[in-house]
Amino acid sequence: MADPLIIKICGIKTTEILETAIEAGADMVGFVHFTRSPRHASVDAIADLISQARGRVETCVLLVNPDNSSVAEFAALGPDWIQLHGPESAHRVEAIRAEAGVEIMKALPIGSAEDVGHVADFVDIADRILLDAKPPKGADRPGGLGDTFDWALLKALDPSIPFMLSGGLTPETVAEAIKTVRPFGVDVSSGVESAPGVKDKALIEAFIRNARAAV
Numbered sequence: 001m002a003d004p005l006i007i008k009i010c011g012i013k014t015t016e017i018l019e020t021a022i023e024a025g026a027d028m029v030g031f032v033h034f035t036r037s038p039r040h041a042s043v044d045a046i047a048d049l050i051s052q053a054r055g056r057v058e059t060c061v062l063l064v065n066p067d068n069s070s071v072a073e074f075a076a077l078g079p080d081w082i083q084l085h086g087p088e089s090a091h092r093v094e095a096i097r098a099e100a101g102v103e104i105m106k107a108l109p110i111g112s113a114e115d116v117g118h119v120a121d122f123v124d125i126a127d128r129i130l131l132d133a134k135p136p137k138g139a140d141r142p143g144g145l146g147d148t149f150d151w152a153l154l155k156a157l158d159p160s161i162p163f164m165l166s167g168g169l170t171p172e173t174v175a176e177a178i179k180t181v182r183p184f185g186v187d188v189s190s191g192v193e194s195a196p197g198v199k200d201k202a203l204i205e206a207f208i209r210n211a212r213a214a215v
């Protein structure tokens with residue numbers, strides 16, 4: 001029996017969209033704290049969203065290269081996960097994991113075979129790995145860009161390594177992604193928005209429906 005697919009809807013900022021994602025059957029919801037992101041949510045807003053979601057769906061706070069005080073501040077809100085989406089080294093991820101007392105998902109940028117080669121460095125360090133499209137030079141943020149990457153690159157990955165597939169997925173492409181890549185889970189942000197940072201109820205429902213149907 002295959003493990004059930006984990007579906008994460010990322011970049012949720014409002015209680016209404018949180019309810020939509022939960023009712024549509026998401027397994028995990030992501031809250032972004034990165035001021036240059038159109039999905040940025042304040043500490044207080046994320047605290048409220050975590051309280052609303054607790055016990056109903058796994059919650060994930062998304063940070064970029066956080067310092068220790070920021071890790072402690074968000075870990076105190078009681079999320080199920082902290083997702084590290086910056087250039088954090090394996091050593092830094094290990095330190096954050098020891099400090100936070102929260103499960104750590106490490107996002108890794110994939111744009112080349114060399115990038116795939118680095119994934120193994122984090123497997124025993126993070127609790128979960130998320131593989132995202134490598135941002136283009138000059139991008140104003142390290143994720144949430146709606147860009148895909150060449151999934152064929154993942155053929156070189158050790159098949160025993162479970163990962164969340166991310167990067168430019170949409171309701172139209174998620175089924176093909178699942179059937180092609182066979183990830184542990186899928187993650188989406190831009191692909192379920194009507195405008196940057198504006199989540200769309202129907203797109204969220206379609207993404208989750210199509211992902212479930214593909215397994």
Ligand SMILES: O=C(O)c1ccccc1NCC(=O)[C@H](O)[C@H](O)COP(=O)(O)O
Nearest residue numbers: 010037143144145146167168188189190
């Ligand atoms: O979503 C953002 O704006 C964001 C900002 C800074 C760092 C990470 C960010 N998102 C991380 C995610 O987990 C996204 O879901 C992932 O990058 C996929 O995004 P998309 O390609 O838009 O589906």
